[in-house]
Amino acid sequence: MNRTLKYSILLLLAFFLFTMPITVPYFKSSSEYSAFNTGWNGVSKFALLLHSEGKTVLPLINPLDTYDLSGGTLLIIGPNATFTTEEVKKIKEFVEEGNTLFLADDFGTGNDLLRALDVPVGISDYPLRDFFYETDDRFIVTVTIKNPLLARNVSKIVTSDPSAVIVTGKGEIYASRMAMINFHRRQYPIMTEITYGKGRIIVLSDPDILTNNLFDENEPFLRNLADYLPGPVYIDETHHPDFNLYTAGTVTIKRVLPRERAIWITIITGLIAILNELGAFKWLLDIALRPLRRFMVRNASLEEAALLLAREKGWDEGEVLEMIGRMEG
Numbered sequence: 001m002n003r004t005l006k007y008s009i010l011l012l013l014a015f016f017l018f019t020m021p022i023t024v025p026y027f028k029s030s031s032e033y034s035a036f037n038t039g040w041n042g043v044s045k046f047a048l049l050l051h052s053e054g055k056t057v058l059p060l061i062n063p064l065d066t067y068d069l070s071g072g073t074l075l076i077i078g079p080n081a082t083f084t085t086e087e088v089k090k091i092k093e094f095v096e097e098g099n100t101l102f103l104a105d106d107f108g109t110g111n112d113l114l115r116a117l118d119v120p121v122g123i124s125d126y127p128l129r130d131f132f133y134e135t136d137d138r139f140i141v142t143v144t145i146k147n148p149l150l151a152r153n154v155s156k157i158v159t160s161d162p163s164a165v166i167v168t169g170k171g172e173i174y175a176s177r178m179a180m181i182n183f184h185r186r187q188y189p190i191m192t193e194i195t196y197g198k199g200r201i202i203v204l205s206d207p208d209i210l211t212n213n214l215f216d217e218n219e220p221f222l223r224n225l226a227d228y229l230p231g232p233v234y235i236d237e238t239h240h241p242d243f244n245l246y247t248a249g250t251v252t253i254k255r256v257l258p259r260e261r262a263i264w265i266t267i268i269t270g271l272i273a274i275l276n277e278l279g280a281f282k283w284l285l286d287i288a289l290r291p292l293r294r295f296m297v298r299n300a301s302l303e304e305a306a307l308l309l310a311r312e313k314g315w316d317e318g319e320v321l322e323m324i325g326r327m328e329g
Contacts, residue, residue: 033078040213055231072232073100078207079239080108096197104207106163130179144174162206164188
């Protein structure tokens with residue numbers, strides 16, 4: 001084959017590999033608080049944010065005790081199904097080993113899990129009301145953030161019909177001092193963090209903070225939260241009783257080769273051509289195979305030389321070969 005044609009084909013193959021479309025799978029769900037739900041009540045945007053922050057995101061669609069959870073954060077958002085004894089044991093072991101459980105719930109089954117884990121934290125069964133809100137009193141605005149890592153560049157956190165954390169010594173995020181639950185007025189926390197074994201449990205009393213509906217308003221806080229939670233992040237889908245993957249398919253992504261990368265591909269292909277013409281690859285292959293070649297030649301020439309010498313001296317060839325065999329043995 002003509003050398004010019006050969007290297008032109010090599011260059012075209014390199015460009016093709018870098019520009020060919022790739023196909024990726026996608027799934028959708030209409031389940032509330034699902035990472036697969038791209039609607040207003042899903043948390044797909046927060047899942048994508050976690051991924052963009054370099055965290056590995058792993059949705060769990062089977063019972064939690066069937067997974068090998070090793071390191072990172074278990075994210076349980078708006079659970080509304082029972083936690084089995086085996087699942088509670090799995091979660092307990094996961095956190096005690098030094099990992100993080102992040103539970104975001106208001107009126108679901110989050111309290112059942114907290115009681116099963118025997119922690120001094122609970123979520124109120126009543127909604128939280130405050131004088132500081134947007135649109136109406138269901139969308140309470142929270143501005144008191146005690147944790148400096150979570151408070152970075154955050155002017156407010158918008159909730160949606162939240163509850164409050166109770167039975168705890170301190171909180172990370174608070175409503176105002178005018179907040180009220182069931183006509184009891186005081187400054188209630190909506191997020192707290194406690195040590196559990198070698199790990200920690202973080203409780204947020206409003207899962208809607210993480211939803212697509214409030215993502216734009218809460219993005220600064222959610223970015224801090226994504227950075228605050230260690231990866232990988234396991235997202236529990238099992239405890240959404242209506243969880244359904246109603247759409248499954250693939251998306252084809254077209255890729256465009258940047259000018260700088262195209263230049264580098266051309267340069268590298270040119271270097272390969274030059275090295276090949278100079279015999280560099282043949283020389284390197286020869287060096288790599290030389291020890292093996294010497295070993296093979298040495299074994300063959302020893303036997304041949306012995307037989308040649310036996311014929312010249314008139315020795316018995318069978319005895320010579322037997323002697324060589326004993327020496328090698």
